[in-house]
Amino acid sequence: MKKLLLGVILLVATITNAQKGSILLGGNVGFASEKIGDSKSTSFEFSPKVGYQFTDNWTAGIEGAIGTIDVKGFEKTENYKIGGFVRYSTPLSETFAFYTDLGAGYQNTSLNHAKGMYINLTPALFINMKRGFGLNFSIGGINYDNLDGKNDPRQERIGFDFGKTLNIGVSKNFGL
Structure with a gap:
């Protein structure tokens, strides 16, 4: 189990600080499992970005997410997101860079066919390892989302989770 968790942590990837005119590919992979008494839930999410x-500091692109939540005794829920992002990055040295992603877009879930929007702001640190490969670290951000279902009242969530989450990822820059 420890090897699986370490593998998932290493796969959690985001786009790196790169050079003007380059293509950036990345994304996040997440997995969670929780058991309380006889109740068990698992969730998985894959979130690619291109x-x-x-410019030397600004990146723009598209992002998406596909996820599932499976709770024992309930119907499996599937979630989808598609949107855009902008990133501002500032090199701190040849090895380190600080960046902030601002993403927004459309989301839906199979639970009551709910639809809505999301927006998030995530600061992070990039460590350049070699030839465009690097490690990314973030410890949370600010999130807002809403969902409107067919038979449910409108849901709105605001999250401020600095220090409550840790994302460690690898990334690659492809120059043109």
């Missing part, structure tokens, strides 16, 4: 760095 972007183009049009």
Whole structure:
């Protein structure tokens, strides 16, 4: 189990700080499992990103997510997101860079066919390892989302989770 968790942590990837005119590919992979008494839930999410760095500091692109939540005794829920993002990055040295992603878009879930929007702001640190490969670290961000289902009241959530989450990822920059 420890090897699986370490593998998932290493697969959690985001787009790196790169050079003007380059294509950035990345994304996140997440998995969670929880058991309380006889109740068990598992969730999985894959969130790819593709972007183009049009200046030394600014990147813009598209992002998406596909996820599932499976709770014992309930119907499996599937979630989808599609949207855009912008990133501002600032090199701190040849090895380190700080960046912030602002993403927004459309989301839906199979539970009551709910639809809505999301927006998030995530600061992070990039460590350049070698030849465009690097490690990314973030410890949370600010999130807002809403969902409107057919038979449910409108749901709105605001999250401020600095220090409550840890994402460690690898990333790759592809120059043109």
